[in-house]
Amino acid sequence: MNRHDPNFSPKIIDVARAAGVSTATVSRAITNPAMVTEATRAAVMAAIAETGYIVNHAARNLRRQQTGGIVVLVPNLSNPFFSQILSGVAAVMSEAGFNVLVADTQQPKGADLQIAQYLHNNRADGLIVLDGAIPESLFADYRRTRSRPPVVFACEWVEGFGEPSVTIDNAEGAVLAVNHLIELGHHKIGHVLGPLDNVLTIKRREGTIAALEGAGFPVDPDWFFEGDFSLASGVVAARAWLATSDRPTGVFCSSDAMACGFMAELHSHGVRVPEDVSVVGFDDIEIAQHFIPKLTTIHQPRTAIGEAAARMLLARLSGNSDDVDSVRLTVELVRRDSTGAPPIR
Amino acid sequence: MNRHDPNFSPKIIDVARAAGVSTATVSRAITNPAMVTEATRAAVMAAIAETGYIVNHAARNLRRQQTGGIVVLVPNLSNPFFSQILSGVAAVMSEAGFNVLVADTQQPKGADLQIAQYLHNNRADGLIVLDGAIPESLFADYRRTRSRPPVVFACEWVEGFGEPSVTIDNAEGAVLAVNHLIELGHHKIGHVLGPLDNVLTIKRREGTIAALEGAGFPVDPDWFFEGDFSLASGVVAARAWLATSDRPTGVFCSSDAMACGFMAELHSHGVRVPEDVSVVGFDDIEIAQHFIPKLTTIHQPRTAIGEAAARMLLARLSGNSDDVDSVRLTVELVRRDSTGAPPIR
């Protein structure tokens, strides 16, 4: 195996020889150009081009005591909501030269063990966590060491965990949604929730109740339907709504997916949106503006969330800033066709 | 920094000492249990548990001349279609102990360079490529070396590339869709295509034309609308359809997203589906069964595609099988509410 062998992959020593310098100089020319002369740098760069050298990351990482990658902990990769955040993360991170690893936290097979590994040690230099439901127990070791990789939460977070996060104002979003219904004249307002122990569910419910009470409207437990953010659970909620004797005329769903499932099921029972009932979603996923009717919803900037989280992690990795603070991005109401005045009864 | 320092992370030598053996034996006990005595193995395992040892992957990878990871080249991460395939890949790969790296092939910033790196060298042990539109030039180096990482295509592929793939029978899917419309009595059948240079577009168009010609029906170029698989392009196609004087009564869209955009736009112009026009999609994404009307479409097993691709790559990585053959998974027609008899004119 020499330089004419098609399998030959040049090492730093080959570049050094070609440039007539030492390996140390080559290394410096690559990672810290200011340390070498203009002339040497040029010679090294030429030698690199000539030999077709590419650094061996395993060797670099071993020596530098890092991994060159960050991992994103995603609950349910196949959910488009998360994949768009992942997209933002990947854009920023791969530009910064980091590998982006993904791990699905809801994978049945030993996901916990895998997550523990990522949290604990040397598979990744940092993590971005999109899942607020990581079991406490997994963090036990984490808190104990000081050499733990930095964590940034995005979207969801773990209350009281003490690591920075990039989130939106979920309560505010709910307030916007409910106030919109109130302004349209609705008096009886319902809410389709996500999983009860989910942080987003909790905040959005708080906002919903606050807006309702602020306007002096009833908060009827019969009008709160539990879901899990999925399309299918929106369908289930619609059936519950149909089975309610005194139905709310406006319904705020805690995700667009649930709103779509909700509307789809109502439609197949002959209930019209917005004539019979108004529906507001949350997220503004792509389909929202193309659904029939076009869905009024709370827009969250998903790609921006991912990018912000990535930049925050980058800041923490570069070390000079342990003072990174949590960021809260703004949400806004997007009025479309799924909301209107309540039916005149 | 000793074993009582909270930053101390045990090395293989610490385990070796704790177990009273050499590092070589520890290594063997971990990776090749059959090579050591029952008793030694137990002692090593106990020592590992006691010390809390976790292997340093950078060191292992350096020595083994591998990276421990595979990369998935995804065109547009935020597309739910791809993220679900990614999900299947991740499930299989992380269970097999591989890191799963993702890279978006459509990222503006030097994506090409990044892809070239992945193809060329030591960032990944293998790749799964979901994008059939990777520029030929990037493969130039790849073909030249024999030490290249194995590649498996999934969904899309590069014609004549000579690496195995996991695909569906796209032409067959199109035939199923068109025949369904024909059976319902449609005579004038249109087709909304993806990007013209896309392999899926090409195969699906071939199937469409074959089915049409097989039934002795006209293939009218005015009834073929170019799109790009996105919702937005479905909207554009609908406008084109509306502007056509002699409109097809049945339209087969090459993706569900386009079908939804198509139907949404028709709806806002007062055209009813399926009364005025029947629409068939392709993919069977989650929203298809909840859209209004529920979308008749061609189902593809996305998670299964990802899993199959991952297993195929695993087989190639384990080396013993350079004889892995391409796999073609079956598609099927799912009849829902967006298709019906053509209008009586």
Place this chain on the structure above:
DNA sequence: ATCGTGCCTGTAATCGATTACATACGCGTT
């Protein structure tokens, strides 16, 4: 002329696990 200072470069140790090679031991054969 001598010394100090700063800049650039080279030598060699280092990161931590794997594995080629060497050794030691036990046991059955001749």
Place this chain on the structure above:
DNA sequence: AACGCGTATGTAATCGATTACAGGCACGAT
């Protein structure tokens, strides 16, 4: 008793880049 063979283990080289440390050189100050 000597030998061969197989199994289990240890010793030390190795993967390839980074970087601590040690020169060496030029230039200005004394």
